[in-house]
Amino acid sequence: MRDILAQPRSMFSGRLRWVLIAIIVVIAPFAMKELELLTNFGLITQVNRALIFVALAQGLNIVVGLAGLLDLGYAAFFAIGAYTFGLLTWPSHDIEMSFFLAIWICALVAAVFGIIIGAPTLRLRGDYLAIVTLAFGEIIPALVRNLGDFTLTFRGRVLIEDYNLTNGSQGLTPLGRPDFSFLENLFGLDKGAFNVGVDPTFWYFAIVITSMIVLFSAIRLNNSRLGRAWKAIREDETAADFMGVDPIRTKLAAFAIGASFSGLAGAVYASMLGAIFPELFKFQVSIFLLIIVVLSGRGSIWGVLIGGIIIATFDGVFLAQVLPDIFNGELLPEYDVQSLRWVFFGIGLIVIMIFRPQGLFPPKSIETKIVPPTTESAEGAPNS
């Protein structure tokens, strides 16, 4: 961990840098509030969303960046996390579990699904794995939509009738929010003093903590034995296998851990929104996350952190608010500028793959190594 932190030693080295970052993180929501008043653009909610996407992208980065497995249906785990949270806290299901317990269960459930989805598919070659994950990514929201009113008959006998698990396309609402009444009791405050509701500043800190948990886990994993095994598999599976790295177990670990990050982020996201719908977990979400990871730099944890914040905020603030504000004033009053969103990201993905396939902030270790593989190196020149 030291060597990552110690890159630019010049200005803000060591502890001072961390103190500065901490101060910025703490001040940020209040500064954003002021900016919101000045500019009339929604900032904190968008930054919250961006940080959720950063946490999700860190999970995807483990699968795609570190282990080198292309996952085109990662939103499935996001959906699983969010819907597990929904099922555990939606009042109509009479469970209404506490937020602080439910989020860990969501992470666990997502990890289990990661193994279920990963296990049968890992022997497939990379591009086929991508398609299978895409198919799972499409099946999960379709299941969620269809399980709102589910009737199962078998040979004329009705086994399950009109069972409402997920409330279909209407979605689950309201959902559980963190309950701080124990703090109220502790400090002898009025009831409802810690009623967080939808307060974006509270959620900013909640999400920062979630992202920090995810970020810390990702950094520790990256430098662990498992992290090195992932990278070994990514670079050359056969060689790694011969060196004693079990490819199946290593890949399953990547799927499970990546999914658990997504499950955790999904649960927090669901609680923040207070309502979830199948449409929130469309294919576009998987691709958006993939764009964050690829554009930022596959395998680079800090890159995905910075790139994720930039890309998701760019998407939520610039593309969704600033650009329409500029153009829809007098220039193009009727034009829906936001429809350009996927033109931007589509071209971005193409350009980055052609001109800078390692991404904008690639991890140091592979930065020097990516050379467009020629036929010779692909066939295995004697010295490579």
Added chain:
Amino acid sequence: MSIDNQVFIQNVIIGLTVGGYLALIALGYTMVYGIIELINFAHGDLFAFGFFISLTIFAEINPEIPLHGSGLYFTLPAVALLTMLLTGSLNLAIDQIAYKPLRRAPRLAPLLTAVGVSFMLEAIYAIWKGPIQIPYPRYFPKEDYMENEHVISFFSKLGMDITEWRIVSFTTKDLFLFGVTIPLVVLLTLFIDRTRIGKAMRASAQDREAAMMMGINVNRIIATTFFVGGALAGVAGMVWGLYINSGRFTMGFEAGLMAFTSAVLGGIGNIRGAVLGAFIIGMIKAMSDSYIGSEWTRVVIFGILILMLVFRPSGILGSTQSIEKL
């Protein structure tokens, strides 16, 4: 005939029509995969391009609705040819710009690029025609053969009274769809089996470098493959538009995934396999829509895709490529 049987027959007809247009798209997938081992994620969006561009061409010509006489025998084929030309050229351009620089890159790089192309195209369609359901005027005349007196008298000679089959319908549109898709599929198969270019395609698919050494201009063969694949998807888009009379900017994604499933089912890289797979998927879609519920069709088809890739990745007729890791 009982109602259940009539419903079944009607589903078979629907399944065959769906299979027909899927076959045209699946061929493009399988051909491109056969030669450069790229899952051309954007291929389905060329189908959508065929739909939109033919709609635009028709709107420019502004023929009488429905087409008749010279409109049917001259305008319609001309629009079809122009659509094929434009869609093929678009696919060719996409290949030259987006995929060609990545021919020697790791396999996942062009796949990601193709995802980018797909999203870009869909966004452009949404801007071009609007992100709504687009009506496709009923240019093709519709007449139900089950109400045609010649057909009725023919069947009554066989001792069948088809006027009682109220649920079954087989219209001029169905015939038109078969009349376009089946000859094209046969022509393409002949093209690949019998012509010099087809032989060069097969050689390039087998071993690109060996083909190069034999003097085959592999780059031109790849370009031809993209052009032909695009043209087939384009005409499929037009025919489907004339048949179903509506579509939207995401229609290529849906159709593309179904066609890809077809290609995998038949054995990717395998021309006949793609056609067989398309008709099987068409049948499954029709049956699932009718007997399970259309909201489950996606789950069924993607379930088949997963099961196929996991348990028999080489498909029914066998793939030309190795899909599992060595």
